[in-house]
Amino acid sequence: MVVIGSDHGGLELMAAVSEALRQRGLEVVDLGTDNGDSVDYPDFAEKVAAAVSRGEAACGILVCGTGIGMSIVANKFPGVRAALVTDEFMARMAKEHNNANILVLGGRVLEGMTAARLVSVWLDATFEGGRHQRRLDKITQLEADVRAGKL
Ligand code: RB5
Numbered sequence: 001m002v003v004i005g006s007d008h009g010g011l012e013l014m015a016a017v018s019e020a021l022r023q024r025g026l027e028v029v030d031l032g033t034d035n036g037d038s039v040d041y042p043d044f045a046e047k048v049a050a051a052v053s054r055g056e057a058a059c060g061i062l063v064c065g066t067g068i069g070m071s072i073v074a075n076k077f078p079g080v081r082a083a084l085v086t087d088e089f090m091a092r093m094a095k096e097h098n099n100a101n102i103l104v105l106g107g108r109v110l111e112g113m114t115a116a117r118l119v120s121v122w123l124d125a126t127f128e129g130g131r132h133q134r135r136l137d138k139i140t141q142l143e144a145d146v147r148a149g150k151l
Helices: 011-023 041-053 068-074 088-096 112-124 131-147
Strands: 002-006 028-030 059-064 082-084 102-106
Touching: 002 011, 002 041, 011 028, 011 059, 011 102, 011 112, 041 059, 041 068, 041 102, 059 068, 068 082, 068 102, 088 112, 102 112
Parallel strands: 002 028, 002 059, 059 102, 082 102
Antiparallel strands: none
């Protein structure tokens, strides 16, 4: 299951992403927005990131105008590794090295076919583990230290 969310700046691109996910036979849970009215990206980043952080969804996709705002919000959530990507290399690295569980795209940056391709590359890639797992473990420790007020 993939949870998705966008603001008005990402709505059009998200339609292409959502269609690509469904064509892969994936269950898609769309947490909005559902029309072109101006909305606040933190509200939709929160819904998707919370679902991933709580383990209700294995992964998610967020789209806003640039992808920047969605990334900033999503990465506040424990256990979320949200990666803003703009090309195939970054999409592959986001999984192989960072094991990103949320892919973030810019609706005013990418075209639909490119976005669908980046989603496929990310989904098809495999986390390499090893030294990259050690680095993710450090991020997990940082989260715990910040929560405990040690940092
Ligand atoms: C909305 O105009 C825009 O600021 C938003 O979609 C996003 O790009 C923020 O990072």
